[in-house]
Amino acid sequence: MWELFPEAASTLAGKVDRLFFFSVGVTVFFSGLIAGLILYLGVRYRRRSVDQIGEPERAATALEIVWCVVPLAISLFLFAWGAQLFFEQSRPPAGATTIYVTGRRWMWQVQHGSGRREINELHVPRDRPVRLLMTSEDVIHSFFVPAFRIKQDVLPDRFSVLWFQATGSGSWHLFCAEYCGAEHSRMTGRVVVLEPQEYERWLEAGDRAALPAGASGEHLFEALGCAGCHRGDTLAKAPILAGLFGSTVKLADGGEVVADEGYLRESILFPSAKVVAGYQPLMPGFRGRITEEQLLELVRHLKTAKNP
Numbered sequence: 515m516w517e518l519f520p521e522a523a524s525t526l527a528g529k530v531d532r533l534f535f536f537s538v539g540v541t542v543f544f545s546g547l548i549a550g551l552i553l554y555l556g557v558r559y560r561r562r563s564v565d566q567i568g569e570p571e572r573a574a575t576a577l578e579i580v581w582c583v584v585p586l587a588i589s590l591f592l593f594a595w596g597a598q599l600f601f602e603q604s605r606p607p608a609g610a611t612t613i614y615v616t617g618r619r620w621m622w623q624v625q626h627g628s629g630r631r632e633i634n635e636l637h638v639p640r641d642r643p644v645r646l647l648m649t650s651e652d653v654i655h656s657f658f659v660p661a662f663r664i665k666q667d668v669l670p671d672r673f674s675v676l677w678f679q680a681t682g683s684g685s686w687h688l689f690c691a692e693y694c695g696a697e698h699s700r701m702t703g704r705v706v707v708l709e710p711q712e713y714e715r716w717l718e719a720g721d722r723a724a725l726p727a728g729a730s731g732e733h734l735f736e737a738l739g740c741a742g743c744h745r746g747d748t749l750a751k752a753p754i755l756a757g758l759f760g761s762t763v764k765l766a767d768g769g770e771v772v773a774d775e776g777y778l779r780e781s782i783l784f785p786s787a788k789v790v791a792g793y794q795p796l797m798p799g800f801r802g803r804i805t806e807e808q809l810l811e812l813v814r815h816l817k818t819a820k821n822p
Contacts, residue, residue, distance in 0.1 A: 523686055523707070524662035525679045529599055531663070533592075540588060603664070606677035610643035616806045617648065617655035617668040619694055620701040625810060628717045629730075634703030639713035640683050646676045647775055651806045656692035659705055665691055671783060671801075673776045680707040731815025734808055743797070752797060753790045755819040764791040778813045 522528050561568075613636070616623040624632040638644045648657055648668045657676060658665040666676040690701035708716060735741060743752040753763075758773050766789040771777055780787055782804075785797035804812070 520660040520687075522661070522663070523680055523682050523684070524664070525681060526599075526603060527661065527663040527681075529602075533595055533599060536595075537592060540592075603677075604675075606645040606675065607643045610645035610677055611639070612645045612647055613638070614810050615646050615648040615657065615668070616810070617650040617652075617657070617690070617694075617701075618806075619652050620690075620697045622657070622688065622690075622701070622703050623807075625807070626717060630717055634688070636688065636703070636705045637713065637716055638680055638705060638707055639710045640680050640707050642710060643677055643679045648674045648676065649779070649806065653694050654692050655690045655694050655701070658689045658691035659686055660689070661686040662705070667692060671780075673779055680705075683707050683709060731811035731813075734804070734812055735815055735819075738800070738804075752793060755816055758819065759817040763788075765789060766791050766793070775813055775817075778816050779809065782809060782812060 519531070522531060612627065614625040615636070616625075622634050622636070624636050626632075626637075646657065646666075648666065649672065650668045650670045652670065654670070655668040656665060657668055657674075659678070662678045662680065664676055664678050666674050668674050684707055686705045686707070688703040688705050690698060692698075694701065744755050759778070761773050763771050763773050763777070765771060771788055777788070781797075782799075783801040784799055786795045786799070789795045800809075
């Protein structure tokens with residue numbers, strides 16, 4: 515059966531639809547009202563003879579106030595409604611499952627917390643909030659799932675955050691909604707929503723030959739020589755990483771920054787961008803020296819780093 519709109523399959527979808535349909539309804543109502551008044555007044559007060567001259571009308575102050583106040587009130591109401599929904603979409607709830615997504619021409623690469631990876635598929639549990647931490651390896655992409663009413667640009671050299679909570683089991687289309695090159699139309703996939711127990715079994719059934727994300731990140735941390743400077747003793751030439759994630763970092767320029775995933779990513783790729791107070795900018799940048807997958811592994815490791 516042909517449907518005008520995709521099925522609403524997330525907790526946000528219905529809220530987005532209500533705002534959309536209300537906006538369309540207001541637009542249709544006032545467009546029809548204005549068109550009807552133009553037609554009626556054009557006929558009612560048309561010129562009936564060539565020598566008929568119109569009489570000047572006195573301004574109706576009350577009417578002018580009404581047609582200024584009513585659109586203003588409707589606009590402010592829509593703004594408040596849209597802002598509230600925007601803030602809800604932009605703030606993942608505490609305890610949301612974090613999944614890493616990398617956009618690359620022309621595919622979506624997904625990595626789960628267990629270390630399992632997917633290409634152009636995203637398996638998630640039903641009725642659980644899922645937080646996507648996304649980046650791009652080349653150009654701007656846009657992660658778009660119509661059934662969830664979510665869309666977020668995915669940018670190089672930074673993290674974008676998107677979250678949703680699926681409300682029904684099934685499979686839903688995934689698109690790149692930003693023109694990213696000659697084969698942009700082939701950058702498609704699907705989101706597969708499983709029951710929570712089925713999702714856990716799916717994670718466990720993955721390829722266990724690869725190292726878990728944390729262990730792989732720890733191996734990279736040692737192999738790249740990071741442990742030589744980020745030490746837990748008096749010989750350290752760089753900040754101590756134990757307990758760093760989520761804390762407030764004081765910078766050499768007097769500012770402060772919260773050590774989230776974006777800060778860790780930037781510090782690995784462009785370490786001179788935000789130098790920590792009390793340290794010299796000695797660390798080399800790793801942009802172009804490690805892959806996006808290795809970068810994600812390092813970020814995951816640093817989130818739970820302990821002193822050697």
